[in-house]
Amino acid sequence: MxxxxxxxxxxxxxxxxxxxxxxxxxxxxxxxxxxxxxxxxxxxxxxxxxxxxxxxxxxxxxxxxxxxxxxxxxxxxxxxxxxxxxxxxxxxxxxxxxxxxxxxxxxxxxxxxxxxxxxxxxxxxxxxxxxxxxxxxxxxxxxxxxxxxxxNSDQRRVLHLAAVFVNNFTNQLYRIGHEITESEGAEFDLLKPLILETAKKVQEFSPYMAQTGPAKRNDKKTIKKHLKILESEQHKAIYELLTKSIQQTHGAPINAQTNDKNTNNGRKKL
CATH class of the missing domain: 3.40.50.720 (NAD(P)-binding Rossmann-like Domain)
Known part of the structure; x- marks a missing residue:
């Protein structure tokens, strides 16, 4: 005992x-x-x-x-x-x-x-x-x-830091997603199967291999549409930061900006 x-x-x-x-x-x-x-x-x-x-x-x-x-x-x-x-x-x-x-x-x-x-x-x-x-x-x-x-203590500290990213920060992203759906009366509950599937997928694949979405495939049109929908400047900043991080991780061109800084009269510079 x-x-x-x-x-x-x-x-x-x-x-x-x-x-x-x-x-x-x-x-x-x-x-x-x-x-x-x-x-x-x-x-x-x-x-x-x-x-x-x-x-x-x-x-x-x-x-x-x-x-x-x-x-x-x-x-x-x-x-x-x-x-x-x-x-x-x-x-x-x-x-x-x-x-x-x-x-x-x-x-x-x-x-x-x-x-x-x-x-x-x-x-x-x-x-x-x-x-x-x-x-x-x-x-x-x-x-x-x-x-x-x-x-050891060093391993535990980085585990705790990583936990903040995968739990606390992720939960805040859920909250932002909830705010976004509420803005147009959409149901956040419809996203819950996606949340579960995302968590399930990372049990079998590395986060790198599990990544999908417009940032990974460098879908500039979709990214720009999303940014226009977002009304909160804070939400836009988070979207741009995470988009850039995904692009850099998966080898998308660094000059593929998520805003209109590289446009001229509405046409992108090549």
Whole structure:
């Protein structure tokens, strides 16, 4: 049985608690948050506290708070030489106070409190300073059904950066697509099968091979039509930037501009 204490009450902490509570060989001894009201709804399922001096002995202490608060919270822990890990993608393992055994238990996934999460779809990136600590973190991840990967801090930072591109930025593009369809009363829901197919395709092919669309085939007429439809200057700038990026990736001529800068009396220069 692996005993765990969770520190923090955000999305990651909440989903980890739910996963740990279902696992047969994990016992969540306590759940700490400085504002106990944030976890009060779980008081009948686990001991909740808002005082670090009340922390009990456990195999692993998981800090699941904002990146800026990790170092300070680890300094405040009232014990030494315990396995303390954080769940951040961008914070180094050495940001945890050196009086502890340090590690990282980074679930590489997007979390929303109200969305159900199956941890079989959540790879856990693990890093430890002491090799002996790696095995218990791997066992913890396997116990909730997660695949694991041993990564160092530099690898984890670039994974987190890449995750911003493929998740946060992509979601913002969905939002822009939603705004565009709403502008003419079109149904955004009609795009959802396309979104799913795009995600499915990248499971089988590299993003480079999966790319399609007017920018890749250097379809200047379609690109210009799209730019004329867009009313928002911000949306136009994003369209032009991404179009140029795709053209450069796939070898389209650099002088194939997405605007009218290379035109003369409405006719393109050759």
């Amino acid at each position: 692996i005993s765990v204490v969770i520190l923090g009450a955000g999305n990651v902490a909440t989903h980890l608690f739910k996963a740990f509570a279902k696992a047969e060989n994990i016992m969540v001894k306590q759940w700490y948050n400085r504002h106990i009201s944030a976890i009060s709804s779980y008081k009948n399922k686990v001991e909740i506290i808002d005082d670090l001096s009340l922390l009990k002995d456990a195999d692993i202490y998981i800090i699941a708070v904002s990146d800026d608060a990790i170092a300070e919270l680890s300094e405040q822990l009232p014990f030494v030489n315990k396995l303390v890990v954080h769940t951040s993608g961008s914070v180094g393992v050495y940001d945890i106070d050196k009086k502890q055994k340090r590690g990282v238990f980074y679930p590489l996934q997007t979390f929303s409190k109200d969305a159900e999460m199956e941890f079989k779809n959540v790879p856990i990136c693990i890093e430890t300073i002491d090799k002996k600590d790696y095995h218990i973190l791997k066992e913890l991840a396997i116990s909730i059904g997660s695949p694991t990967k041993k990564v």
